[in-house]
Every structure is written in C-alpha cells, then in structure tokens.
Amino acid sequence: MHAHLETQTAFRNGLKTGAVPPGITAVGDVERRFSVYRNTVAHSLTDALCQRFPTVLRLVGDAFFRATAGVFVAENPPQSAILHDYGTAFPEFLAGFPPAATLPYLPDIARIEVLRGQAYHAADALPMTAQSISDALAAGPEERGLTLHPSVRVITSDHPVVAIWAMNQPGATPRPVPPEPQAALMFRLGENIPVVGVTADTAGIVTRLLAGERLGTACADVPPQVASVAIGLLIQHGLIIQVTQT
C-alpha cells in the first residue's frame, strides 16, 4: 500500500512536470508514451472548460482560451469526478489573470456560464399556480417566504453583461452595447437556461428571497409597485414552488 501510494505520487508529479517517473518503462520512446497520459489529463480538462464556458471562449478566441484554461487546470484541478461542476472558480481566476484584464466584463460572463450550468443540473420541482400563490398570500403576505425553483440564479454586474452575453450567442447579431451596469435572472425552461435582463431592484429582491428572507423584508427597500413587478416576473416564469410561513 505504501509503495503503491509512492508510485502513484511519483506518477502524479510526472503528469505535472512531464518528467517520466522512476520505474516506468516502455518498449522505447518512453517520454512520448508517458506523455499520452499527461496530454489526456490536460486536454480533457481543458475541453471540459470549453464546454462549460462557450461564451468566454467565443469572446477571447480558441488559442487564448486554451492557454488560459491550461494555466487554470494546472493550478485548480477538479476536486470531484462530476465534470459539469468543474470550473466554478474559473471566474475568480479570470478576474486575477493579468492577460485577461483588458476585458473587465469577462469574469461576470464566466459567472453567468457557471450559474447557467448550475441551473441546468438543478433539482426538478413543480411550480405553484398563480391562483394558489395568490390564495396563500391573501392574508399577511409580508410574513410569508417564497421558495423559488432550485434552478433560479441571479447575477448583478457593473458591466452590460446581459447584452454582451446575448450578442455572443450563436446566430446573434453584434449591436452597440450600452455602457451600464446590468443584472439578470436565470432559470431552467425545458432544455434552455434563458438570461433575462432585470432591474437591480428585482435582482435584489430575488437574491434576498433566495437567502430565505420573508417577503416583507426582501421588498422593504423598494416601492410596492416595484416589488409587484418582481414577484409578477417570478409567477410569470413559474419560479415559485412554495409559499412558506416564516
């Protein structure tokens, strides 16, 4: 067991450095044969990031993305075999990666892609009907909590990320981007995860509801009509699955 662990540790170090570990043999060209493993590890994990961050890939191009992802993979290997979860730390990495500093919105675009991925694989749940929500909120709505669909995610950004994200989807047409902060609501709709632009107020309310705050507290900082718009949006998209007593 001890020897096995030592062998494995040496093999793992070889995957990092490229040096053939001691005790490894082949019929010849041992460096090239060992490098098959090193290449598979690096390429397959980079490919996983390409699949998870297609919009970042499109924005920076294949060569830049693969080089950047290669650095990330080396520093942040996955901690689980579930590769659709891999790359959650990629946005933070991009934010601190000097070669990407010319695109200040890039980390938030990556965050949108992380959140969309989480939404895609989130648990299934049936929405409440508008009528049953209305009935449940009839008395003392401020004291009630709203449980949102497990796929609901929110992003608020200092950059126009909703517009940038939208015009970098396949088939989209480039157009002028307003230089403004933007926020978005994401959720699962069949096979798709739309990125719906919302006001900062709506994003704030949804964020506070997701944190478990009761309706009265979540909407405390905005006029009633603004709160109505936010709650109406959640009802419209079938994102309220339970009204709770808080």
Added chain:
Amino acid sequence: MTQLPEATGIGFKRTHFEALRQTPNQLGFIEVHAENYMGDGGPTHAQLTALRKDYALSVHGVGLSIGGAEPLNRDHLNRLKHLCDRYAPDSFSEHLAWSSHGGDFLNDLLPLPYDDATLDVVCDHIDQVQDRLGRRMLLENPSTYVTFETSTLAETDFLSQITARTGCGLLLDINNVFVSCTNHRTDPRAYLADFPLHAVGEIHLGGHDAEDLPSGPLLIDAHGSPVADPVWTLYTETIMRIGPRPTLIEWDTDVPALSVLLDEADRADAILKGARHARAS
C-alpha cells in the same frame, strides 16, 4: 453479474436522443457514463428516464479510482449507489485504473503496477463497491502506454485473481487489448488465451488513433473512429470461442450520426448471430 441482453448496444450521446426514442428496437441496450448523471435533475435525467423505459441500461463509471492507493471516495460511491437505485441498470462497470490522487480528479484512466499489494487494494475496493451497491460489478481491462518495473503479475493473472477473490465479472475491452499489446509489443491472441473469459459479462469495441514512433507503433485509445479491422478479427475469434456476449460500440469524441454507430452495432450483431448459429449446429 449482468442482466444485459446478449446483443449489441451503443454509448448514449445526447444528440441522438430523439432518434433513439423514436426507434427503440434497433439496439439491445445503451450505456451511459455514471458521472454525467450525477446532477440533481434537469434534462439529462429527463432523457435517461425516458430512454430507460425502452432500453436495457449499462451504467459505466469512469471516476471511482478503483486502482488507486487511496481509500475510495465515499461521496462518489454514495452517488453511484443513488444512481443505481434510481435507474436499476442491468449492469454496472468500472475500470482497472486510478483517476484521483490527493483530492484531485485527473479525468484519465491511469495505470497501476500489478503485484500482490496492489491486488489486495483493488480487491478490497471492489468488495466495498459490491457491498455498497448490492450487486456484482464488471471490471474493465485498461489501455496502457507504459509499464511498471515493479509489476510481478501479468495483467491477465491480476484480473483472474481479482475475479476469483471478489466474484466480480469482467468487461473485456478488445480494443484496449489490441492497443496495449501493440504498445508493449506483445501478442493480443496470447493475452486473450490467458484472459479469464468465463467471467466476461460485456465486451467493448471502439476505435483508436495510431502514431509511428522509432520504437514502433503507439496506439491511443481515443474512441473517435470506427473499430479497426484487427479488433474485429479478435472480437470474432473471441465470440466464436465463448459464445455471444453483450457488446458495446464506444464512440466518445467527434461523435458521428447515429446511423454510423448503428452500422457498427449491426456488424457486431452479425458476428453474434454467426456464433449463435455455429453453436446451435
């Protein structure tokens, strides 16, 4: 150890979902990678749930690191248990390889030395898997590119002892046999003659890439091309010897149209039928 039909299947790719759903009688079974179905919900589970109604299912793990020196990841084993409970697959299989080290998941099937100590570790891990899942599993022979000076057992001996000690079945990947034997300049027929064929519950067939090196060919198990002719020959010889076995066409990169995979499956099916006919007469 497996309830899969003695027929041919393909690895399920999501682009083929609609076509497979509309024509469920073209294949004996489908196989999925366990790790792709470990999310909580959403379209991936919806598709597999729909297909499961019409297809026999093989769940094939690539992330358990059974050949690793470290303890099995309990969370991952629990997720496999949950998946097997949910879909009640006709077979569960994993690899004679390691893929995790020090908490890092490396997403490759890495090799191990074959000796008495590693045999104990692998058998212990398989016992844990079979206990936790409440079923016998199949263990797949790997593609390898290097060997270890410390190995004292042949891979076929190693697998024979594993199956004798744990009761697990084997998933014989004939492309892996051809790839490894070519890379190590050994004879695939001698390998298959020594292989514990009585324990084979499923066969894998896939394509490989080839590169010429001064020391001889380097074959890489890439799963991105048709099954090579020498692999078909070894498959035919094996099936004629042991009779029909559930057979999977693996194609994981540059996935072609479903019709290409069905053609490969038909070719395997004809070989299974030939063996059935030969054994009946």
